[in-house]
Amino acid sequence: MKIIHALFLSASCFLASCDNSGQEKSSVNKPSSEVTTGADEVLDANTHKIVVNEKIASGGYIYIRVTEKGKEYWMAVPGRPIEIGATYYYDGGMEMQNFESKTLNRTFESVIFAEGVRDQVQKVAKVVKKSAPQGSPEVKDIEKAPNGIRIGELFSNMNNYSNKEVIIKGQVVKVNNGVMNVNFVHLQDGTTGNGQYDITVTTDDNFSVGEVVTIKGNVILNKDFGAGYTYDVLVEKAVKL
Secondary structure, eight states: OOOOOOOOOOOTTOOOOOTTOOOEEEOOOOOSSSOOOSSEEETTEEEEEEEEEEEEETTTTEEEEETTTTEEEEEEESSSOOOOTEEEEEEEEEEEEEEEEEEEEEEEEEEEEEOOOOOSSSSEEEEEOOSSSSSOOSOOOOOTTTTTTTHHHHTHHHHHTOOOOEEEEEEEEEEEEETTTEEEEEEEOOOOOOTTEEEEESSSSOOOTTEEEEEEEEEEEEEEEEEEEEEEEEEEEEOOO
């Protein structure tokens, strides 16, 4: 599994607990190859320059009300230090309309999800990393659920489980609520497959870090949510058993 970030999103996440009420629009791009914003500042067509007017931290994300070329709108980016009045830059972005945040108890008419904002005009080159996490599982061996599979088995035989329903028992090691209308939950059971041991599931249910749970969901391969959330393997629409 890999996450190309952002987004706690990140998705973010970069991963506020939300309903399936958002409607996805196309990425925020411009047709021209470059945009000139000042005497010495030239932006790529996919790069946006914003000024932050307001910020609200929630669910591992920061919602920021920004101004770009006189237009004001809301964004959601993975948690990081943000200064009111400061200028930032970001690339791309995905708009969600009528986006409801349960933790904020608020519905945004429109929110742009981006994998992050930066202080510099130019995007810093990212070091390409292997999708397999380094180290070893954080949890000890957890017994397999009845009629279930181990996480290591899923990673070792991803193609065999593609588009199939699976049952997995594991310990919750990370939770990102309300990332693009769903909760992102990371499970481990102490097993490893192809060097990977941490499976991400998306769900509308609530989970707490540290609890041992059994879930049922559908295996999806090469899932790309946009806004920097890309996975080799994902268990979607998971429910607690």
